[in-house]
Amino acid sequence: MSDKIIKINLEDEMKSSYIDYSMSVIVARALPDVRDGLKPVHRRALYGMSELGMLHNRAYKKSARIVGEVLGKYHPHGDSAVYDTIVRMAQDFSMRYTLVDGQGNFGSVDGDSAAAMRYTEVRMERLSEEILSDINKNTVDFQPNFDDTLTEPSVMPSKVPNLLINGASGIAVGMATNMPPHNMTEVVNGIKAYIQDSEIETAELMKHISAPDFPTGGIIYGYDGVKQAYETGRGRVVLRALASVEELRGNREQIVVTEIPYQVNKAALIEKIAYLVQIEKITDITDVRDESDREGMRIVIMLKRGAVPSVVLNQLYKYTQMQHTFGINNLALVKGRPKVLTLKDIIKHFVEHRIEVIIRRTLYDMDQAEARAHILEGLKIGVDNLDEVIETIRSSKNVPVANERLRRRFGLSDLQAKAILDMRLQKLTALERDKIDLEYKEILDQIREYRRILSSRDAQKEIIVEELDELEKKYGDERRTQIIHSADDFNIEDMIADEDVVVTISNTGFIKRTPVSGYRRQKRGGSGMKGATTKDDEYVEHLFVATNHNYILFFTKNGKCYWLKVYEIPEGSRLSRGRAIVNLIEIEKDDKVQAFVPVKTLDDENYTQAHNIIMATDKGVVKKTSLDAYSRPRKNGIMAIKVDDDDRLLSASLTDGNSTILLGAKNGRAIRFKETDVRLMGRNTRGVRGISLTGKDDKVVDMVVIKNTRDASVLALSEHGYGKRSLVEDYREQTRGGKGVITLKITPKTGSLIALKEVSDNDDLMIITEKGKIIRMHSKDIRSMGRNTQGVRMMKLGSEDTISGITRVVSEDDTDSVKKVGDQEDVDLTKGTADANNISGNNGDDENSDSGTGQLGFDDSDER
Numbered sequence: 077m078s079d080k081i082i083k084i085n086l087e088d089e090m091k092s093s094y095i096d097y098s099m100s101v102i103v104a105r106a107l108p109d110v111r112d113g114l115k116p117v118h119r120r121a122l123y124g125m126s127e128l129g130m131l132h133n134r135a136y137k138k139s140a141r142i143v144g145e146v147l148g149k150y151h152p153h154g155d156s157a158v159y160d161t162i163v164r165m166a167q168d169f170s171m172r173y174t175l176v177d178g179q180g181n182f183g184s185v186d187g188d189s190a191a192a193m194r195y196t197e198v199r200m201e202r203l204s205e206e207i208l209s210d211i212n213k214n215t216v217d218f219q220p221n222f223d224d225t226l227t228e229p230s231v232m233p234s235k236v237p238n239l240l241i242n243g244a245s246g247i248a249v250g251m252a253t254n255m256p257p258h259n260m261t262e263v264v265n266g267i268k269a270y271i272q273d274s275e276i277e278t279a280e281l282m283k284h285i286s287a288p289d290f291p292t293g294g295i296i297y298g299y300d301g302v303k304q305a306y307e308t309g310r311g312r313v314v315l316r317a318l319a320s321v322e323e324l325r326g327n328r329e330q331i332v333v334t335e336i337p338y339q340v341n342k343a344a345l346i347e348k349i350a351y352l353v354q355i356e357k358i359t360d361i362t363d364v365r366d367e368s369d370r371e372g373m374r375i376v377i378m379l380k381r382g383a384v385p386s387v388v389l390n391q392l393y394k395y396t397q398m399q400h401t402f403g404i405n406n407l408a409l410v411k412g413r414p415k416v417l418t419l420k421d422i423i424k425h426f427v428e429h430r431i432e433v434i435i436r437r438t439l440y441d442m443d444q445a446e447a448r449a450h451i452l453e454g455l456k457i458g459v460d461n462l463d464e465v466i467e468t469i470r471s472s473k474n475v476p477v478a479n480e481r482l483r484r485r486f487g488l489s490d491l492q493a494k495a496i497l498d499m500r501l502q503k504l505t506a507l508e509r510d511k512i513d514l515e516y517k518e519i520l521d522q523i524r525e526y527r528r529i530l531s532s533r534d535a536q537k538e539i540i541v542e543e544l545d546e547l548e549k550k551y552g553d554e555r556r557t558q559i560i561h562s563a564d565d566f567n568i569e570d571m572i573a574d575e576d577v578v579v580t581i582s583n584t585g586f587i588k589r590t591p592v593s594g595y596r597r598q599k600r601g602g603s604g605m606k607g608a609t610t611k612d613d614e615y616v617e618h619l620f621v622a623t624n625h626n627y628i629l630f631f632t633k634n635g636k637c638y639w640l641k642v643y644e645i646p647e648g649s650r651l652s653r654g655r656a657i658v659n660l661i662e663i664e665k666d667d668k669v670q671a672f673v674p675v676k677t678l679d680d681e682n683y684t685q686a687h688n689i690i691m692a693t694d695k696g697v698v699k700k701t702s703l704d705a706y707s708r709p710r711k712n713g714i715m716a717i718k719v720d721d722d723d724r725l726l727s728a729s730l731t732d733g734n735s736t737i738l739l740g741a742k743n744g745r746a747i748r749f750k751e752t753d754v755r756l757m758g759r760n761t762r763g764v765r766g767i768s769l770t771g772k773d774d775k776v777v778d779m780v781v782i783k784n785t786r787d788a789s790v791l792a793l794s795e796h797g798y799g800k801r802s803l804v805e806d807y808r809e810q811t812r813g814g815k816g817v818i819t820l821k822i823t824p825k826t827g828s829l830i831a832l833k834e835v836s837d838n839d840d841l842m843i844i845t846e847k848g849k850i851i852r853m854h855s856k857d858i859r860s861m862g863r864n865t866q867g868v869r870m871m872k873l874g875s876e877d878t879i880s881g882i883t884r885v886v887s888e889d890d891t892d893s894v895k896k897v898g899d900q901e902d903v904d905l906t907k908g909t910a911d912a913n914n915i916s917g918n919n920g921d922d923e924n925s926d927s928g929t930g931q932l933g934f935d936d937s938d939e940r
Contacts, residue, residue, distance in 0.1 A: 098249040102414055105153075106248035108255075110408040110415075110422060111429035112207060112232040113239030115246060117161045120150040122175065123229055125200050126208050136179050136197035143193050150221050150228050155193070162198060163190045170339075171242050172257035172291045173551060175204045185292070185336075185373070186343035203551060207234040213440040215433045233433040235543050237263050237426050239408060243288075251414060253407035256288035256313070256338075261552035264544045270423045271537045278307050278420055285419065286559060287313075288402075292373075293335035293556040294318055297399065305404035309416035317398040318558070321385040323588070323646035324378075327655050329385055331392075333375040335556075337400035342366070346375060348396045358391050360384075382659070430540050435530060442526035445519050447491075452516040454492025455499065459509050461486065465496060578842075579628075579645060580619050581657065581669065588654030589645045592621060619844050619883045622674045629706055630661060631671040631691070633724035637716040638663065639678070639709050662712045671728040678707040688731045690751060691716065692739060692766060692779040695723040698812065699763030700754045703730065718762040727779040738780035738790065738807065739767045740819060740832030746790075747816030748807040751781075765813045778832040789860060791835045792820040792867065793843070795827035795878045800867030801835065801860045821866040831882050843871050846880045 108115050114122070124146040130137055143158045151158055164170050166178030169185045180196035183189055190196060210233050218227040243257040266284040270276055287302045296302065297314040305311025315337035322330050336342060346366055352358045360383035367374040379388060393399040406417045410425060417425070458465045468485060472478035475497060482493045502508055529535045576592040622628065622642045630638040638661040646655040657669060671691075677683055684704040691699045699717050706716065719725055731751055740746045747767045754764060767776060782788050782804060790807070793799040800820065807817060820829050835841065837856040844850050851871050858870065871879065 102248040102251065103409065103412060106246040107251075107253055107407060107409050107414055108239060108244040108246070109231050110239060110410050110417065110425040112234040113237070113242060113244060113408075114207075114232060114234075115161075115244070117146075117151055117153070117157060118165065118175075119232060120146050120228060121158060121161055121165070122200065122204055122208060122232070123211075124150060125176075125198070125204075126211075130199045131205060132177060132200055132202040134199060136177075136199050139178075139180075139193040139196045139198050142198060149226055152222055159190075159193045163196075166198060169291055172289060173201075173203055173241050173260060175201050175207070175242075177201045185341070187341040203236060206236050206547065207232050207238060209233060209235050210433065210437050213437045215436045215440070231429075233437075235430070236547060237267060237423075239426070240285075240422060244408070248414070251407060252405060254403055254405045255408070256402060256404055257290060258285060259289035259553070259555050261548055262286060262289070262555070264548040264552065266419075267423050267427065267544060268541055270420070271427060271541060274424075276420070278418060281419055281423070282306055286555075288404075288557065289555050290315070290338035290557045292338050292340075293558075294337045295335075295558045295560055297560050299559065299561040301404070305406065306419040309404075309406040309418050309421070311404045313402045313404060315400050315402055315557075316393060316560075319389055319392075319398075321647070323648050323652070323655065325652075326381065327659060328381050329379050329383070329646060331377040331379065331385055331389060333377070333398065334373055336373065336375075337397065338402060340397045340400050342368070342373065342375070345397050349377065349392065352395055357395060358388065360388050427537075427540065430543075431533070431536050434536050434539050438526050438529045442523060442530070445522045445526065449516065449519045449523065450489070451491060451495045452512060452519065454488050454495050455503070455512050456516065457486050457488065457492070458482075458496040458499065459504070459512065462504060469497070575624055576621065577624060577642060577647075578619060578621055579642065579672075580654065582654065585657045585668070586654040587645055587657045587660065588648035588652060589624075589642060590648060590650055619842060619850075619881060621883060626674045626676070627678055629673040629675065629689075629709075629728070630663075630669050631673065631716055631725055631728045632663060632667045632713075633670040633719070634664070634667045635715060635717040635719040635725050636664075636667065636713040637706050637709055638669075638713045639706075642674075664713075670725050673728050673730050675703065675730060686732065688733055688751075688756070689716070689728055690731050690735075690737065690754065690779075690781065691728045691763065692726050692776055693717075693719060693723045693763070694726050694775040695720065696739065696741075696765060696767040696769050696776050697723065697763040698737070698739070698754055698766035698779075699761065700731075700751065700756055701759055701761075702756060705759050715760050718760060720762070726776055729779065729781040731781055732783075734783070736782045736804070736809075737766070737812075738782065738804070738832060738834075739776050739816070740778045740780070740792070740829055741767060741769060741774055741816070742777050742828045742830075743770060743774045744792075744818055744820045744822040744829045745770070745816040746792075746807060746819035746832060747812070747814055748804070748809050749812040749814075750809070753812045768813060768815050770815060777828075777830055780832055780834045782834050787836075788834055789836065790819070791831075791833045791841075791855065791858065791882070792829060793831040793833070793870065793879060793882050794820060794822070794867070795830045796825065797843075797869055797871040797873050797879055798826040798867045799858065799870045800865060801855070801858050802863050803860065804834070806863050818864045821864055823866055826866045827878070830879055833882060841882060843882045844880045845871070845873060845877050847874070847877045849874075849877070 104116055106115065112119065121142065125142055128137065128142065128145060130142065139159060139162060142162065143155050146158045147155055162176055163178070163182050166174055166176040166182045168174055177199050178196060179198070181191040182196065211229060215233040217230045219230045220226070221228050239255065240258045240263045241260050243255040245254045246252065262285045266281050269281060269284050282303070285306075287296050287299070295316040295318055297316045301311040301313045303311070305313070317333050317337060318335035319331050319333045322332055324330055336345060343366075346364055349358075349361070349364050353361045353364070360380045361377055362380055363378040365376045365378075367376050377388070377392075379385060406422065407414055408417055408422070409415075410417070464485075465482065468481050469478045472481055478497060479490065479493045482488055482496060483490065488496070503512070529539070577589040578592050579587065579589050581587045624641075624643040626642050628640055628642060630640065632638075640660060644660065648654050657663065663669065673689060675687075681704065684707045685702060687703040688700050689703055689706060701716070706714070716728075717725060733751060735751045736748060737751055737754075738746055738748050749766075754766075757763065769775065780790060786805070788804040789801045790804055791799055791801050802819065807819070810816070819832065820826070822828060835855045839855040840852055841855050842850055842852050853870075858868070861867070873879070
């Protein structure tokens, strides 16, 4: 008995056993293979489903059915391991591209577990079939299963770069992997770039594969971690939730979260926010609600009145998983060994695997084709010697004798002889004989093509590219995760789209922004549509078009200047009232915002010094000051112009110093003079005379700033809805301070002049009444006529309603002529947002034209 006892060192045995266990976990359980991106349990589950015929276009089968199949044949590690794997492959919030099509409860982003396997049903996704494509063509090696009764694939022949598009995570012994998912279209383009140039650098690959793309969207906050991960295989990526700010009634706002970081539990996130409010870590939140439904995620965070949304949002990023770090560790099995891989390494190994699969598949197809060609050669011999073959068969005692005599007589192989003996009589017809010849020719062509593929690496790469193009066509989609390249520069503005918006201000000082698409165009003479909801004594006095990222300088009637970013203005629907402007800027109680000047930036000294602000008052005073003087406004405002006690600031525009100025007066007269007639002055000055007014009740109603006067036209509008267009050249140029010329024939029918705007045929016009009705029309519908006429009716007015103002919007159909910010050095704003914003500005025909004012400077006196 003692002879059978082997003495060993316990330390050595423990070491050896633990190493065996570790390698088993690393190789056979926790880490994916770089070639197909699958762990063994994923691979076995998909293979088991394919063996059961659970294709994407077949009926669903119970999950328990596939779990039993995989457990009994390939993966004896417990049913929960297999079922949890199937569940994850069916979760669209876990997988960027799901591999299993599930029916039933498969869990949620709130952390809810899936229903039991006896309740749920599954089948393969179409993408999974691409992973198993050609598996029966000897493309991959098969290995014995756990009990040596069956075989299973050691790797999938996957056409899909699954490791990149779906990523992987797993904890082995002494090591772990955590690989992020990517966008299919970007990955396909990156692999194609590598195939074209195998020496391509990672930086070049990153032009195609920009960053991970997570199924739950969100924002990648900072790019350094992505770059490090792609270059070294390890890095840290900061993810942020996607949030927006919405306006509510009662001058309150709410933060709405529509996307959260990958692998963050939504229910736990909401619970954490509620806890922070409870312990008063965050004090400006009144309520948190989960309004998510089948349409998408929506977490609503109600704010206290007066709270600053950007401050609360930054607190949430700091204290909750609305900001989350994803640690990238690209660890995968390469030829059975764990290895940390760069982006280029992963692509390289996938391409090498595909080349091997294509070679093995082509060899298999060629063997099949050659075998068929061999049979067809025998059939051709039999058909060509039909009578002798028939006689030989008829005279033979039995099939083996016939087989032997055919082989000896015609030099056939055993397979050829059997094929002739098995040939049906219908094959003896002339048509069937021609089919044999045609099939033989096609088979020979196929064999030549297979040999060409096998002898040419370029041909093999061409096939990979073709297959990738097909994948992109079938499964390619848009990125879900946004990228903020510099975390240092990130602020609330980065999460707000730079879209066109209409800003409206009522006579009682309420302001809002609304998407410009909310106003549909109508024909001249239409009755308009309902605009802002107002009280009996309240109407929309100013209407202005800008983009969310523009700056707006606010000029008040008392001559002070304030500034805001457009996105800081609360968003509201077309029918909402808006928010009191006094809650946004610290305006004095007896003051009122009178003019708005949108500018591209206030931070570029070259830009601010190259532009001026020109202003006009009711009493005909004009003043020009460098924009640089207004680039550093204080919270409580700065002085822009000294205004006399009986006067007020009417209008302000942005210029480059070479513009033409038109001032329109209430009595229907207008004066045109050069901007150079007005010298530059400091902020705390009064200005000089621009036009001489006639009569005690006369006053300036509008100012127009024009860069190119050659083809420009001016629209004059009266308070009773009459208007016309006239060429600027019809207004003779004078020295500032004169009385001007007639621009609109004033009669009791037309009422007084209220607006003078420069327009072109490409512009849309928005006319607004004191009762809040708005009409949108194309300016080309208004015909040009002489200055000394009363014009045509432009809008039907209800009883006791009058025109409040007009603004112009560049036609949405004329997008080809739109100049973006920065396209021209002296273009201030997007041409499509309102030359647009230049309500009293340029016609946009001149490439170097300035955008100008966004004001509507209307008087709210009884003289209206």
